[in-house]
Every structure is written in structure tokens, then in C-alpha cells.
Amino acid sequence: MSATKPINAHSHDYDHENCHHNEEDVIPRFDNRVIFVREDILARTRELAHLITTTEEVSLYQKSEELVQGHEKIQGLIAKIKKKQKELVAFQNAFKNKAMVDKIEQEISVLQDELDEIPVVQQFQQSQTDVNYLLQLIVSFIRDVVAEKLDLEAAVKAEAPEKCD
Structure with missing residues (x-):
């Protein structure tokens, strides 16, 4: 029997049954918030992940x-966009100023277009x-x-x- 290791998954309960005649024939119920995965499957998954990264x-x-990380102009534009996004949230939520929201959205759009044009x-x-x-x-x-x-x-x-x- 292979070793198993728990991993988190979706939270659904499954109640599968085989034959209803004998209690020993019932397939165990799994709460797949934690699923135990065989070590060999995890090892193969790691191999596949390594292959993908190559x-x-x-x-x-x-x-x-x-x-992108080392490009000064790109990083400057990203910083400006983030600053404008914070301003946008403030004018949407705190100040409830539709005119400023529209103005800032336009400014963000211009900055985003400039960013998107960089090869x-x-x-x-x-x-x-x-x-x-x-x-x-x-x-x-x-x-x-x-x-x-x-x-x-x-x-x-x-x-x-x-x-x-």
C-alpha cells in the first residue's frame, strides 16, 4: 500500500455506496476538504510541474x-496606475464624487494604454x-x-x- 498525504480540496461531501446488502460493502464516505493523495501521485505531480517549468x-x-520588473518606465506607470486606483476607490466610497471618479477612470485608461503599448x-x-x-x-x-x-x-x-x- 502506498503512503498518503493530505491536501485541501473543495468542500463537498460524497456518500457513495456499492451494494446495499452488506454493511462491509459500503464505500467509505469522504469529506474532500482534506483528501489523502498517494505519495506516488504527488511525486509524479512534482515531476510534471518540473517538466512544465522547463x-x-x-x-x-x-x-x-x-x-518588466527591471524596466523603469513600466514600473513608474504601474505605480501611477496603482495610485490612481486608490484615488478612485476614495472618490467612489468616501467622497461619492461621480465627476472625479469619471476623471480618474479616464486617467487610468490613458496610463493603461501607454503601458500596453510598450513591446x-x-x-x-x-x-x-x-x-x-x-x-x-x-x-x-x-x-x-x-x-x-x-x-x-x-x-x-x-x-x-x-x-x-
């Missing part, structure tokens, strides 16, 4: 992020999109393979006679 997409993302920012945004797409593809593939496996197992079980005493 992809060209992730490498480009990391390089783009470094360029390094465009490269960073594209690399973010690429990494997210890669991760979504991997998750979808895993989901599809598991679903296919479950469908095959269900079909085999449906063909076999149920053994409940």
Missing part, C-alpha cells in the same frame, strides 16, 4: 517578467497567455484521460454481473 513558454514568461509589456502579456493556455491544455488532457478511463471501467463493470450477496 518549457519554452515558461522560460519566455520568466524572461519577460524580469524585463516588453506586450511580450509579457502574451507569455502569460501562452503559459495559461499550456496549463489549461494539460489539465484538460488529464481530465479527459481520467474520464475515458472511468468510462471504460464503468463499461466493463456493466458487462460483468454484479456480485452482491
